[in-house]
Amino acid sequence: MKTSDIVITGLGATTPLGGTVAETWRAALAGVSGVGPLEHDWAKELPCQIAAEAAVEPATMMPAAQARHLDRASQFALIAGLEAWADAGVGLDEANPIDPEQLIVAVGSGIGGLWTLTNNWDVLHTRGARRVSPFTVPMLMANAGAANLGLALGAQAAVYTPVSACASSNEAMALALDQLRWGRAQVAVVGGTEACIHPLPLAGFGQMKALSKRNDEPTLASRPWDKGRDGFVIGEGAACLVLETLEHAQARGARIYGTLAGAGISADNHDIVQPDPSGHGQRRAMEKALADAQLSPADIVHINAHATSTPQGDLTEAESVRAVLGDQSTAIITGTKSMTGHLLGASGAVESVFTVLALVNRLVPPTINLTDPEDGLGLNVAALTAQPLPAGDLAALNNSFGFGGHNVAIAITNAHSTL
Numbered sequence: 001m002k003t004s005d006i007v008i009t010g011l012g013a014t015t016p017l018g019g020t021v022a023e024t025w026r027a028a029l030a031g032v033s034g035v036g037p038l039e040h041d042w043a044k045e046l047p048c049q050i051a052a053e054a055a056v057e058p059a060t061m062m063p064a065a066q067a068r069h070l071d072r073a074s075q076f077a078l079i080a081g082l083e084a085w086a087d088a089g090v091g092l093d094e095a096n097p098i099d100p101e102q103l104i105v106a107v108g109s110g111i112g113g114l115w116t117l118t119n120n121w122d123v124l125h126t127r128g129a130r131r132v133s134p135f136t137v138p139m140l141m142a143n144a145g146a147a148n149l150g151l152a153l154g155a156q157a158a159v160y161t162p163v164s165a166c167a168s169s170n171e172a173m174a175l176a177l178d179q180l181r182w183g184r185a186q187v188a189v190v191g192g193t194e195a196c197i198h199p200l201p202l203a204g205f206g207q208m209k210a211l212s213k214r215n216d217e218p219t220l221a222s223r224p225w226d227k228g229r230d231g232f233v234i235g236e237g238a239a240c241l242v243l244e245t246l247e248h249a250q251a252r253g254a255r256i257y258g259t260l261a262g263a264g265i266s267a268d269n270h271d272i273v274q275p276d277p278s279g280h281g282q283r284r285a286m287e288k289a290l291a292d293a294q295l296s297p298a299d300i301v302h303i304n305a306h307a308t309s310t311p312q313g314d315l316t317e318a319e320s321v322r323a324v325l326g327d328q329s330t331a332i333i334t335g336t337k338s339m340t341g342h343l344l345g346a347s348g349a350v351e352s353v354f355t356v357l358a359l360v361n362r363l364v365p366p367t368i369n370l371t372d373p374e375d376g377l378g379l380n381v382a383a384l385t386a387q388p389l390p391a392g393d394l395a396a397l398n399n400s401f402g403f404g405g406h407n408v409a410i411a412i413t414n415a416h417s418t419l
Contacts, residue, residue, distance in 0.1 A: 006180050007249050007415070008257045010088025010242030011353050012080040012191075016235050016340050019056030020083060024350075025357050028365040029386050033219035033339050035233050042199045048211040050218035051197045052235035052341025069135050070148060071113035072195035076238035076346070077145030078152060081107070081189050085153060088242035088254065090187055100156040102248075104188040105149050106176045107240065108161060108168030110345030110402070112142030114196045145193040145238070157185040163345070165402030166306070168192050169239070170348030170410050174263035176243055186248040191240030191349035202234065208273070210310060222342075223369035224307035224335030225314050225377055232308040235341030239349035241356070256415040257356050261295065261395065264288025268405030275313055275401060279320035285407035286324045286397060293411035295395050297325045302364055302389060302396040304351040307335030308342050315374065317399065322378050332389065334358075334382045335367040348400035352410055355398045359414040362389040 013020065016034025017027035027034070034052040043049045058075035059067040067075060085091075091098035116139040120132050138144060143161035150159035158179065162171040169192020176188035205211045212231040214221035222233045243260055266284040270276035290297065303325075306317055314335075325331055336354050343350055358364045363386050370383040394414040401407050 004181060005246035006177055006243050006260045007246050008241055008260055008356055009244050009249050009254045010084040010090065011257065011356065012083030012087060013237070013239040013350060013353050014054060014056060014058065014076055014079045015237040015239070015350055016052035016055055019061065021353060023055070028336060028339055028354060029363065031339065031366045031368045031385065033368060034235065035218045035221055035341055037215070037218055046199060046202050047206045048202055048213055049215045050212070050221055050233060052233055053197055054237050069139065071116040071139045071144060073109060073113055073193045074139070074145045074148050076195055076236070077107050077149050077193035080191060080193070080238035080240040081149040082152065084189060084240040084242050090242060098187055100154045102157055102186040103153060103155040104157045104176055104179055104185040105146050105153065105155045106160040106162070106172035106188060106190045107146035107149055108172040108192040108345050109142050109145055109163060110165045110168050110194055111196045111201070113140035113144055114198050114201070116140040118198065118200060149189065153189060164406040165404055166342070166344050166347055167400040167402035167406035167408040168345035170352070170398065170400040170408035171265065171406070173260065173352065173410055174265055174408055177260050177263050180243060180245055186245050188243040189240055190243060191238060192346035193238035194344045194346040195236045196344065197234055197236050205234070212309065220369050222309045222338045224309045224338055224367055225318065225374055225381060226370050227372045227374060229309045229311060229314065232310055232337065233341040235343040237343055237350065238346050239353045241349065241352060258359055258415050259413045260410065261413045262289045262293025262411040264292060264409045266407045268407065270405055273403050275316050276405065277312070277316055279316050279323065281405060281407045282317060282320035282399070282401060283323050285409040286320065286399065289397060289409040289411040295411060297329065299395045300325060300331045300397055301394050302355070302358055303331055303333045304355045304396070304398045305333055305335050306399045306401045308337055318377055318379055327378060330380055332364045332382050332387050333379045334364050336365055338368045338370070348398065348408065352398050352412070355396050355412050358389065359394045359396055359412065364389060
């Protein structure tokens with residue numbers, strides 16, 4: 001296996017907290033909640049009438065003709081991917097363009113083009129087959145976000161779309177990490193996108209008793225590890241990161257945010273929905289990420305946890321983290337879904353951006369709404385306010401766990417002097 005440090009050189013995001021990375025990061029540090037009431041007629045009869053909608057409508061950030069031919073999930077992916085690309089400055093120098101055969105795109109999604117699918121189903125039954133849009137299939141397919149971003153950037157090495165529920169975008173990062181290490185490309189744009197604040201998943205998740213019903217106080221609804229949590233809140237948006245081999249980044253004089261140092265993947269083999277209460281799969285993912293990154297548990301100063309605000313899920317992850325890091329660990333843990341809601345297939349990418357920026361700025365964004373922690377939680381949580389990280393070289397983990405028992409942990413280190 002060809003080995004190389006894989007560095008992070010670009011960030012992009014459009015989330016419930018802001019239309020860009022900078023806006024999202026400022027809001028996160030300030031502890032702003034992106035959750036609010038759903039003001040749509042279709043939401044009035046649903047048990048859960050709150051969600052974390054995008055802070056900026058994606059269709060307003062691109063030409064109208066382009067937006068009409070993209071599902072909302074693809075719009076988000078394109079916005080985040082192009083921001084990350086511009087931030088990295090890859091291929092923008094006409095004298096030194098990137099070889100398209102050296103560029104990978106990997107953008108995961110848990111559900112894909114749900115709005116396109118259901119809207120055209122309605123058209124079929126109310127107006128007939130001849131009125132269904134000819135763009136239906138290329139808009140609804142799960143790989144549409146990755147494919148459209150790949151077309152925009154000219155990627156020819158490969159375009160991937162992992163679909164692993166809420167672990168999708170972390171799996172996209174892990175996949176691209178391996179491809180770059182193997183020398184199959186020099187640059188990758190990776191991330192995730194989701195746009196399913198829609199009556200069907202809201203009703204379905206609601207029937208599973210998975211969603212918070214704090215309709216009267218939406219900003220307080222997502223509350224990881226708090227005794228009063230009653231389920232998660234759906235969010236929408238996308239985030240992308242640009243990865244490069246260290247040699248490629250250095251050759252073009254790129255600014256380096258940090259290193260994607262390792263990844264660990266496991267499967268619970270327990271239940272299609274519930275996590276294994278023993279936490280074995282989650283622990284294995286974190287342990288594999290540490291081993292891949294050649295890090296020890298003592299090296300980890302921060303974890304951006306999956307922390308969805310579900311009763312069982314939060315406790316299982318807390319136990320898993322303690323088992324991996326040890327009871328004496330001082331690593332600062334945060335659950336940023338308390339602010340963004342749960343972006344499902346995009347959540348890992350958004351939280352990876354947060355993890356990178358936490359190391360760059362040496363500041364962990366808070367877990368808001370954590371006013372009454374679970375007894376014996378045993379985690380050093382950045383509750384309510386942002387918390388500083390120490391000086392020196394830093395390492396962090398970002399966890400994503402999905403329905404089906406998918407577990408992916410990502411290890412990230414800061415841009416230290418040896419780079």
